[in-house]
Amino acid sequence: MRDDGRVLAIRRADNGHWELPGGVLELEEAPEEGTRREVLEETGVEVVVDRLTGVYKNMARGIVALVFRCRPVGGSERTSVESAAVAWLTPEEVTAMMAEAYAVRLTDALSHDGPRVRIHDGQRLVPEAA
Secondary structure, three states, X not given: OOOOOOEEEEEEOOOOOEEOOOOOOOOOOOHHHHHHHHHHHHHOEEEEEEEEEEEEEEOOOOEEEEEEXXXXXXXXXXXXXXXXXXXXXXXXXXXXXXXXXXXXXXXXXXXXXXXEEEEEOOOOEOOOOO
């Protein structure tokens, strides 16, 4: 996230969907290291990890994602084999352009509560069982 409130996003090369940058950790990586590497690989932007803002489980695929709030410290925007486009979006643009299951990650990152724990089906949040 930049000081002006815009957030770094990518349009995925494989499906054309807009998402926040991220990926799978290497075996030897700590989560913060993997976050820095994935953001740099997908966007060309170097970041510093500030804090964990959420844990999200895709119930359909069994994937758990950790989401960290970061700030840019170097590099320059560029696409990669994983990203067809890279852009700094407003929170409103994120909400309009991303599926609910991904846009909520930004909403949670903007909150001072947290970290949040949520489950989703790949597109929409799933109500938690009582």
